[in-house]
Amino acid sequence: MTRKQKRLAIIGGGVTFIVAAVLLVMFAFSQAIAYFYVPGDLAKAHLAPGTRIRLGGLVENGSLKRGDGMTITFSVTDTLDRVPVTYTGILPDLFREGQGVVAEGSFKDGSPVFVADTVLAKHDETYMPKDVADRLKAQGVSLGGKENIQ
Amino acid sequence: MIIELGHYALVLALGVSLLQAVLPIIGALRGDRALMEIGTVAAKATFLLVAISFGVLTYAHVTSDFSVQNVWENSHSQIPLIYKFSGVWGNHEGSMLLWVLILTFFSALVALFGDNLPETLKANVLAVQAWIAAAFSLFILLTSNPFNRLLDAPGEGQDLNPVLQDIGLAIHPPLLYLGYVGFSVCFSFAIAALIEGRLDAAWARWVRPWTLAAWTCLTAGIAMGSYWAYYELGWGGWWFWDPVENASFIPWLAGTALLHSALVMEKREALKIWTVLLAIMTFSMSLLGTFLVRSGVLTSVHAFATDPTRGVFILMILILFIGGALSLFAFRAARLKAGGLFAPISREGALVFNNLILTTAAATVLTGTLYPLALEAVTGSKISVGPPFFNMTFGLLMLPLLLAVPFGPLLAWKRGDLLGVGQRLFAAVAIGLVVGSAIYYAQNGGPIMALFGIALGAYMIAGSLTELYLRSGLGKVTGAVALRRLSGLPRSVFGTALAHIGLGITLIGIVAVTAFETEHIVEMKPGMTTDAGGYTLRFDGLRNGNGPNYSEESGHFTISRAGVAVADVWSSKRFYTARRMPTTEAGIRTFGTSQLYVSLGDGMADGGVVVRIWWKPMILCIWGGALFMMAGGAVSLSDRRLRIGAPARARKKKPLLEPAE
Numbered sequence: 001m002t003r004k005q006k007r008l009a010i011i012g013g014g015v016t017f018i019v020a021a022v023l024l025v026m027f028a029f030s031q032a033i034a035y036f037y038v039p040g041d042l043a044k045a046h047l048a049p050g051t052r053i054r055l056g057g058l059v060e061n062g063s064l065k066r067g068d069g070m071t072i073t074f075s076v077t078d079t080l081d082r083v084p085v086t087y088t089g090i091l092p093d094l095f096r097e098g099q100g101v102v103a104e105g106s107f108k109d110g111s112p113v114f115v116a117d118t119v120l121a122k123h124d125e126t127y128m129p130k131d132v133a134d135r136l137k138a139q140g141v142s143l144g145g146k147e148n149i150q
Numbered sequence: 151m152i153i154e155l156g157h158y159a160l161v162l163a164l165g166v167s168l169l170q171a172v173l174p175i176i177g178a179l180r181g182d183r184a185l186m187e188i189g190t191v192a193a194k195a196t197f198l199l200v201a202i203s204f205g206v207l208t209y210a211h212v213t214s215d216f217s218v219q220n221v222w223e224n225s226h227s228q229i230p231l232i233y234k235f236s237g238v239w240g241n242h243e244g245s246m247l248l249w250v251l252i253l254t255f256f257s258a259l260v261a262l263f264g265d266n267l268p269e270t271l272k273a274n275v276l277a278v279q280a281w282i283a284a285a286f287s288l289f290i291l292l293t294s295n296p297f298n299r300l301l302d303a304p305g306e307g308q309d310l311n312p313v314l315q316d317i318g319l320a321i322h323p324p325l326l327y328l329g330y331v332g333f334s335v336c337f338s339f340a341i342a343a344l345i346e347g348r349l350d351a352a353w354a355r356w357v358r359p360w361t362l363a364a365w366t367c368l369t370a371g372i373a374m375g376s377y378w379a380y381y382e383l384g385w386g387g388w389w390f391w392d393p394v395e396n397a398s399f400i401p402w403l404a405g406t407a408l409l410h411s412a413l414v415m416e417k418r419e420a421l422k423i424w425t426v427l428l429a430i431m432t433f434s435m436s437l438l439g440t441f442l443v444r445s446g447v448l449t450s451v452h453a454f455a456t457d458p459t460r461g462v463f464i465l466m467i468l469i470l471f472i473g474g475a476l477s478l479f480a481f482r483a484a485r486l487k488a489g490g491l492f493a494p495i496s497r498e499g500a501l502v503f504n505n506l507i508l509t510t511a512a513a514t515v516l517t518g519t520l521y522p523l524a525l526e527a528v529t530g531s532k533i534s535v536g537p538p539f540f541n542m543t544f545g546l547l548m549l550p551l552l553l554a555v556p557f558g559p560l561l562a563w564k565r566g567d568l569l570g571v572g573q574r575l576f577a578a579v580a581i582g583l584v585v586g587s588a589i590y591y592a593q594n595g596g597p598i599m600a601l602f603g604i605a606l607g608a609y610m611i612a613g614s615l616t617e618l619y620l621r622s623g624l625g626k627v628t629g630a631v632a633l634r635r636l637s638g639l640p641r642s643v644f645g646t647a648l649a650h651i652g653l654g655i656t657l658i659g660i661v662a663v664t665a666f667e668t669e670h671i672v673e674m675k676p677g678m679t680t681d682a683g684g685y686t687l688r689f690d691g692l693r694n695g696n697g698p699n700y701s702e703e704s705g706h707f708t709i710s711r712a713g714v715a716v717a718d719v720w721s722s723k724r725f726y727t728a729r730r731m732p733t734t735e736a737g738i739r740t741f742g743t744s745q746l747y748v749s750l751g752d753g754m755a756d757g758g759v760v761v762r763i764w765w766k767p768m769i770l771c772i773w774g775g776a777l778f779m780m781a782g783g784a785v786s787l788s789d790r791r792l793r794i795g796a797p798a799r800a801r802k803k804k805p806l807l808e809p810a811e
Contacts, residue, residue: 009494014506021510024543025517032538035531054534070671070760089671090751090762093384093723093732104534 034104039081049109055083055116056102064097076103076114087116094121153218156206157297160247163199163254164287166192170257170280174273175345186269189276190261196283197251197258204238204251207296211238217303220244220296226309226728228699236320237310242444242460243296245323249440250286252324252331256360257283260335267356274342275335282334285467293460309699309728318378322371326398329368330436333405335360337433340426341475344482354416354425359787361412361429365405366783372398373776384734384749386669386764388772391540396519397439403512404432407505414501418563420492421502423483428505430479434472435512441468442519496566500558507551514543552606552657555650556613559643560620578616582609593666600665603657610654614647645786652778659743659771668765671751675758683765685746686710692759700724702735705750705759709739717741721748721761743770 036054037045047053055076063075063082070089074097075082085103095101103116170192177185207220212234216222224241225234233240239248257279264272290296339357343349375398380388389395408428414421445461492498518535526532556578560571586605590596619625621639622632672680674689681687690706704722708715721737737748744767751760 003491006491006493010499010502013494014502017506018510021514021543021547024546025514028518028539028542029521029535032542033533033535035533066754070673090749090760093734104536 036102038078039076039083040078042081042083047107050106052104052106054102054104055085055114056100057083059095059097059099059101061097073113076101083114084112085114085116087119089119091119092121095119096121152206153210153215153297153299156203156210157295159199159202159206160287160291160297163196163203163250164284164291166196166199167254167280167284167287170196171277171284174277178270178273178277178346181270183269186273189273189280190264193254193257193261193276193279196280197254200247200251200254200283200287204247207244207247208235208238211235211244214307215303216305216307217299218296219298219300222300222304222307224310225307226699227306228728229310229315230698232317232320233310233315236317237314239323240310240314240319241296243290243294246286246290246294246444247296248323249327249331250283250290252327253279253283253286253334256332256335260338270346271339271342271353271356274345275338278338278341279334282338282471285470289460289463289467293463307728309726312700312724312726312729312731312733313382315726316378316382318374318382322374322378324371325367325374326371329364329366329371329405330398330401330439332360332364332367333401333408333429333433333436336364336408336429337475340429341478343426343486344478347482347485349422349426349486351416351419354412357425357429358409358412358416361405361409362783362787365402365409366780366787368398368402368405369776369779369783372402373773373780377773380769381736381738382733384736386736386747386749386762386766388663388769391518391537393519394443396515397442400512400516400519401432401435401439403508403515404428404435407508407512408432410501410504410508414498418492418498420498421505422486424505426483426486427479428509430472430475431509434468434475435516437468437471438516441465492563493565495561495568497558497561497563499566500554500561503554504551504558507547511544511547511551514547515540518543552610552653555610555653556616559614559617559646559650574620575613575616578609578612581612582606584608597665600661603661603665607654607658607661610657611651614650614654617643618647641789642786645782645784645789647782648785649779649782652775652780652782654775655771655778656773656775659768659773659775662768662771663766666767667769670763672761672763673754673758674761675756680761680763682746682763683744683767684711685716685741685765687746687748687763689759689761692753697724699728700726703750703753705737705748705761707737707748709746719746719748721750723750740770743768743774745769 034052034054036056038057039055057076057078060075060077060082063073063084065073071086072088072091073084073086075084077083085105087103087105099121102120103114104118104120105114105116107114170189173185173192174189177183177188209215210218210221211225212231214221214225214227214234216225220241220243224244225237229237237244239245257276260272260275260279264275267275336357339353339360343353372395375395376388379390380386408425411421411425411428415425441461441464445464518539522533522535556575557568557571560574561568582605585608586601589604590601618636618639621643622636624632627635668682670680670682672678674680676689676691679686679688686709688708688710690708693704693706695702695704702722702724704720707719707721709717709719717739719737719739722735724733724735725731726733734749737750739746739748744765747764747766749762749764751762753759
């Protein structure tokens with residue numbers, strides 16, 4: 001191979017790989033990310049059944065119920081709307097009624113119940129997911145003493 | 151009074167760094183030795199001053215001096231002594247001070263061990279180090295002063311975040327920073343070379359040990375952080391693709407690329423410009439990581455209390471250094487002569503392939519980490535980019551590299567023989583296939599990707615051993631000769647093999663856990679049993695206890711196999727009284743490289759308790775592999791070439807006896 005051909009081979013291979021990587025990243029962005037919603041957004045969102053989303057808000061006071069076995073139901077609220085959630089597993093240490101929570105999962109066909117496979121509440125007693133706080137503020141909900149959050 | 155001394159020492163350190171940032175460069179321009187020598191003295195002095203400052207903060211924490219705001223916010227008189235020490239960096243201010251301490255430590259090391267460097271290069275390197283030190287000292291003094299006093303000293307502190315009350319906090323951040331910040335030396339070398347406009351193989355030889363040292367520490371820091379998250383958080387996960395984890399992983403990927411490209415430059419004088427760019431990018435990624443973690447743009451356990459001015463300040467530092475470095479690169483890179491030529495199929499070609507994939511993978515992780523921030527800033531919509539994205543992109547991109555790992559060291563420099571290497575790797579491929587099919591039978595099938603992944607890991611291990619086997623000539627010569635040949639090999643050959651073997655081991659661990667772990671969530675009452683991973687766990691009951699600053703409820707489990715009790719484990723939930731915060735202390739039992747992981751959930755009304763039990767097959771391979779990689783880094787670092795290969799000044803021989811005069 002001549003000098004020029006060698007260089008072309010290396011540059012060509014590199015460019016091909018990078019283009020493939022970019023396409024892969026774009027494909028993954030279209031497939032593998034979850035949008036964040038609070039209950040009030042859902043009516044406008046028109047989600048296809050089974051779309052993975054993150055649902056954030058406060059755990060409604062008095063809504064936490066333990067069903068048979070490990071299944072837990074509770075409601076996530078932005079104080080205006082609420083969404084019932086079921087979750088099977090152990091809740092995080094900081095999960096409490098009246099506190100912020102983010103549930104990841106989807107709505108199954110036509111059901112109004114959100115099936116969560118992951119429930120997050122973070123490692124600080126005053127923690128509310130930033131997403132939740134921002135959305136709640138945008139909806140005009142006063143967070144009272146919880147304004148000063150991470 | 152002592153506290154104020156710590157504050158003054160830090161101010162003084164800033165002053166000395168400013169001198170160190172300017173005078174040596176002027177000295178290097180004018181050829182003034184005295185001015186250049188100031189860099190060496192100042193680097194040692196700055197380190198000493200920052201160390202004093204850090205020592206004072208440690209003193210305040212250990213003596214629980216709650217008149218210091220930082221101590222009051224992050225400590226408690228009742229916590230065990232070790233957490234009073236580690237609590238020094240378990241908060242924003244202290245952790246930035248540790249950052250600067252380690253930065254000045256590396257500058258001092260360059261000053262101490264840089265005698266064999268050309269005078270001007272050393273002066274410029276130390277000056278660039280001082281720019282960084284000055285910027286971050288200023289950041290601490292203006293926005294994050296750990297020595298702020300409270301007017302009325304409270305009687306008790308607010309306690310250290312319970313999640314951080316663990317031995318992990320004593321080890322993980324210092325190791326991580328040694329890696330992160332260690333790359334600053336590579337950055338400074340790159341900038342110094344650009345300032346001088348001179349770059350040769352010797353430069354690569356000087357940079358390589360620093361890269362190796364930083365890389366080894368970063369590997370250790372990341373692995374330690376992963377293991378810590380695994381046992382402390384109680385979720386049984388070891389990597390979450392959390393932005394903060396990515397912030398440390400991106401410099402690791404870039405640093406790994408740098409390690410390999412510096413090799414090409416050192417041996418063949420090729421890839422010079424690329425290596426310099428990579429050195430700049432690696433530390434830039436460290437800076438970006440510092441920004442992401444410390445500025446509060448991300449919510450995470452690592453973002454302690456946040457304050458917008460800090461974010462803006464670090465962002466300014468970031469723009470200044472990355473922008474400045476890249477501009478300098480753009481102006482000066484053309485002056486650097488391109489190096490030797492090589493065929494696409496050659497050792498150099500393989501290392502280019504390595505660099506291409508590692509940097510693309512790093513860019514992918516970076517994109518996934520920053521995309522949510524960018525999208526929110528531009529459109530306001532919020533997304534989470536989580537494990538599905540990273541597994542899909544990063545996993546697929548790395549695959550060709552993993553396949554190629556055993557090929558690299560077997561290819562010849564300049565012009566390699568791919569077919570010949572393939573033939574020599576025949577045994578390694580066979581071993582991979584055998585292991586894959588063995589797993590297939592042992593698991594009665596199993597996901598095809600998992601079998602492929604484990605086979606790939608086995609092939610990488612066998613392939614890395616192939617090089618040692620071939621170079622020893624085992625099978626062709628007698629054992630004694632082979633052993634002599636092996637011991638004659640440069641240590642870096644063993645380092646390479648160890649690191650590549652480690653990668654294979656980690657891969658096997660990751661694949662095995664991902665594919666074959668089992669999870670059971672059950673409600674258990676005392677006396678009940680559950681099966682997991684071939685073991686039976688019997689729940690014996692709960693017990694209440696008290697620690698120094700927490701109360702806890704612990705469940706006791708007896709683990710038996712085929713009816714015979716083999717082990718027992720305690721799993722607890724703690725409640726930290728000062729912060730009114732619960733934590734889960736998982737119970738973990740190790741069997742070979744596999745683990746049983748027991749996490750306690752909520753108590754039920756009828757006296758039962760929810761228990762989450764994982765069987766984690768071969769999970770220890772993940773961190774065991776990292777240990778191999780670290781060993782590889784350490785062994786390479788001890789290579790003769792790096793110790794004495796760099797042109798060293800002849801030591802002055804002292805006559806044993808002074809001649810009588």
